[in-house]
Amino acid sequence: MAEPVLTELPVEPAVSLDDYAARARAVLPPDVWDYVAGGSAAEVTLAANRSALDRVAVLPRMLRGVNAVDLSTRLLGRPYAMPVGVAPMAYQRLLHPDGELALAAAAGAAGVPYLASTLGSTPIELVAGTGAEVWFQLYWLRDRALVRDLLDRVVAAGCRALVVTVDVPVLGRRPRDLRNAFRLPAEVVAANLPDGRDDLAHAGAPGVSAIAAHTHAAFAPALRWADLAWLREHLDLPLVVKGVLDPRDAVEAVRTGADAVVVSNHGGRQLDGVPASVTMLPEVVDAVGDRCQVLLDSGVRSGTDVLRALALGAAGVLVGRPLLWALAAGGEPAARDALELLATELRDAFTLAGCADPAAAGELRTVAVG
Template identity: 50%
Template sequence: MSPVTDRVGPRHNPTAGAALPVNLRDLRDEAWRRLDPAHRDYFTGGAGDERTLRANETAFDAYRLLPRVLRGGGERDLRTPLLGGTLSMPVLVSPTAFHRLAHPDGEVGCARAVAGADTVLVLSMAATTPVEAVAAAMDAADRPGRLWFQLYPQPDLGFTESLVRRVEAAGCRALVVTVDSPVLGRRERDLRNGFLDLPPGLGCENMRDPETGRIRDIVLDADLDWPRIDWLRGVTRLPVVLKGILHPADARLAVAHGVDAVWVSNHGGRQLDGAATAVDALPSVVDAVGDRVPVLLDGGIRRGTDVLTALALGATAVGVGRPVLWGLAARGEPGVRQVLDLLRADLGQAMTLAGAVRPADLGPDLLNRMPR
């Protein structure tokens, strides 16, 4: 054992029957071994030739860190203010569909893990568990969690408003409106596998019509526009976050239309193949909005150094999607806890090595972009 010790905790205690993962890819490999190949491809795949999917991760390679030394400062503090609350760290869980396809614990297990980590779960509109059950699971956890709801505004405005009322009643604290999906991206893995629908017994429970009991299809609406965002803001008091922003002009429009945060994302490479990576688009979006609203980011976050890079470029917090699904598929609720624990410890260590005590200490002076 090395005689060198530090305070980069937390230390993970062994759990019966499973070796401790060293990094997120350990959980990915375990998840891939457990998943049905068609379901694995659904969670893993991207659109078209998957250029954007691959680039989301490799784009972080262009940044090198310029750490500061002899900064002192005491214990790290990862707490992050966001939309009226405070996260325990600048990492939240991005919306991803069909958790019960990955593991029977599903969205409920994920919610308990996120509540224990004292951060935010953005529940997908395409969740296989109703929002009320997910909210109850978070409330029953050891520490109160935070639940936001991801929304594709539907052409049926009456149904959309009724769903907004439903998630408000369930205790959701923000609406995350996905705006990068006027149509579904061409996901060729799913086409080859014939994966067109969920297995019997699973459905998009938040789309269940309260009057008929029938589960509606989620309609991706090519007519979605800024007036619809204005309408949505008029029917809810919840903060509205726009997810899927890459162009700085759209970021400026979002602020002009009164949204509460913008989320830089290319949908995990699942929509427009060849789109810019989120980390490459981030600086221009941050410049466009200034300090008027928080800027979030997801896409390719796999390490604490990835989180650090995004924060240094101006993000308030980052979201993780696929890694949470890896943890869920591999080990259920405990696997999601391990994903969040690993990211917390990795980020804390990276910040200490970079000479930062809190996220606010991170800025672009800590980065050097390498030519590609």
């Protein structure tokens, strides 16, 4: 695998989050670009996430007297600067040597939560030390003793919430990674797992994704609601269930004690052919929105997308790939700029829609177009 070609943050300012994608593609090795940009199977769901958001039209309100916008909100009972969080994403040191430390620091500067992945390439203790508000994302491991150890470390590190990803019993089949025989370089490891637990992730072979082989060996495919109940009983942190599409699963998550659910199809990287996350958002909100917070991820690329999600009933969104592109393009400074740009876009969208705050955005009507 070729080393990334690191560049300084371009003098020309980005005017949309898509600008960072072009800059990242120019500096990343092709296999790393494919690993992050790609989806599963025919990438139908990957494309649907974007097209479905584009079909949500928001009806703005006029003459509302909005001359100042307050983006601040509360997620899981804590205050944040805007209804946005940094989605959990693995192995961020693939994109930049500073990896999780840079993106977490940018999130802290922006006043939004940073969701640290079980498969992060920086230990959770160091990520929590950046000063960001950190939520820890848990993949359920075959070894329950490792799960207990991770939970102890999460609590000791001062993480604010536990986010359990439930849509990865096994890794989705990702043709780009198979064609590239994708594997991790030696310097990038699963830093939250004990030494040697990610050896498979570095072992390349033609037509094999080393990442998929590693997760198959490490993850427990038979996660059940009883396991979440066990978590709820033994962990005194807000519990978020991520990867819900069917409203019946959202209802079950609330019964199990979830404080929030994330309507997500894993960015189109798991079961291909499932609906776009935003398509299922209204049904999940109708099912549980008065009993827990509902967040959205998969496909969010702009402040307008955040407004769309809020108008459909979400309490907030998680943003993923665009922030990785910014990280690749220029490290922490570019990631900070990307989050500032998103805040600027969201403030403009609120003003144009006649909304002074997120609560007003939640009262907007939407119509389907196209």
